[in-house]
Amino acid sequence: xxFRSGFVTLVGRPNVGKSxxxxxxxxxxxxxxxxxxxxxxxEIRGVRTxxxxxxxxxxxxxxxxxxxxxxxxxxxRALDALGSVDVVCMLIEANRxxxxxxxxxxxxxxxxxxxxxxxxxKVDATDRGAIIERLVALGGPIDAEGSLGSFAAYVxxxxxxxxxxxxxxxxxxxxxxEGPHYYPDDVVTDQPETFLVAExxxxxxxxxxxxxxxxxxxxxxxxxxxxxTKTGDIVLAFRCVVRVERDSQKGIVIGHGGERLxxxxxxxxxxxxxxxxxxxxxxxxxRVDPDWQRRANRLDRLGL
Ligand SMILES: Nc1nc2c(ncn2[C@@H]2O[C@H](COP(=O)(O)OP(=O)(O)OP(=O)(O)O)[C@@H](O)[C@H]2O)c(=O)[nH]1
Ligand SMILES: [Mg+2]
Numbered sequence: 001x002x003f004r005s006g007f008v009t010l011v012g013r014p015n016v017g018k019s020x021x022x023x024x025x026x027x028x029x030x031x032x033x034x035x036x037x038x039x040x041x042x043e044i045r046g047v048r049t050x051x052x053x054x055x056x057x058x059x060x061x062x063x064x065x066x067x068x069x070x071x072x073x074x075x076x077r078a079l080d081a082l083g084s085v086d087v088v089c090m091l092i093e094a095n096r097x098x099x100x101x102x103x104x105x106x107x108x109x110x111x112x113x114x115x116x117x118x119x120x121x122k123v124d125a126t127d128r129g130a131i132i133e134r135l136v137a138l139g140g141p142i143d144a145e146g147s148l149g150s151f152a153a154y155v156x157x158x159x160x161x162x163x164x165x166x167x168x169x170x171x172x173x174x175x176x177x178e179g180p181h182y183y184p185d186d187v188v189t190d191q192p193e194t195f196l197v198a199e200x201x202x203x204x205x206x207x208x209x210x211x212x213x214x215x216x217x218x219x220x221x222x223x224x225x226x227x228x229t230k231t232g233d234i235v236l237a238f239r240c241v242v243r244v245e246r247d248s249q250k251g252i253v254i255g256h257g258g259e260r261l262x263x264x265x266x267x268x269x270x271x272x273x274x275x276x277x278x279x280x281x282x283x284x285x286x287r288v289d290p291d292w293q294r295r296a297n298r299l300d301r302l303g304l
Contacts, residue, residue, distance in 0.1 A: 046188060
């Protein structure tokens with residue numbers, strides 16, 4: 001039997017569900033998710049391997065009108081991931097009208113010349129009639145309202161419930177040629193552990209954050225150590241630095257008596273212990289660093 005493999009990029013506006021879909025395709029959480037736009041800031045690879053195929057799926061930052069250097073860089077990362085892959089999946093939301101942002105991204109996808117699939121996500125959040133109407137409009141004349149130009153396939157699904165995801169996987173695999181194992185069978189992501197730790201802590205910190213705060217937070221692991229306890233248990237200890245842009249934000253992140261930061265840290269730790277299969281210790285400090293989003297040297301240091 002032939003083994004098929006290849007690379008697929010997920011693109012779309014912020015918040016359409018790209019990271020959720022990556023996690024569902026891979027079957028493990030590799031990318032953080034939030035209901036705030038512009039959560040993903042770097043390209044993240046997820047890997048799904050079966051007996052007959054390997055899909056390397058690239059999660060990208062949502063493409064948006066940039067207001068900071070960080071925004072410019074994240075957009076560029078998404079654009080870079082459009083070429084040099086076998087398939088591009090453009091995600092839109094079933095429960096929201098198509099807007100200028102979607103049309104802009106669709107034009108970029110078509111320009112790339114890469115075989116493309118239009119994924120209509122969040123079908124669980126709207127009714128069947130609306131989904132069918134959306135699909136009919138998408139397949140209509142290219143310049144008609146509701147069309148995004150011509151895609152090789154249209155797949156309605158729910159990244160959240162998994163409904164329809166097998167259909168997308170089949171569409172992707174059918175466009176792959178015979179190929180190698182790009183990653184060993186047990187690998188699900190290319191990210192180092194320290195990146196996952198920083199991202200999960202950021203996810204917990206932005207989960208109940210309001211207004212601009214989610215955008216102002218950056219998390220980095222500055223130090224890592226593997227310790228053995230007296231009883232012989234291994235503990236993975238990470239020193240995390242949370243950056244915010246203003247003093248007032250520092251207070252909000254830490255919370256009254258440190259409660260908020262503690263709760264976020266605990267929640268991240270529990271999830272990390274499950275994912276890494278080891279005991280985890282997080283040691284976290286919060287620093288104010290005005291304009292970290294606008295300064296190239298800061299972004300370089302943060303790997304952003
Ligand atoms: N109802 C519903 N919600 C979903 C679905 N997929 C994702 N979401 C929600 O949509 C929000 C955004 O999901 P993400 O996966 O973070 O979106 P994203 O496209 O990666 O966003 P950026 O990283 O900001 O570009 C979260 O609140 C998800 O829980 C879905 O199939 N159904
Ligand atoms: Mg994302």
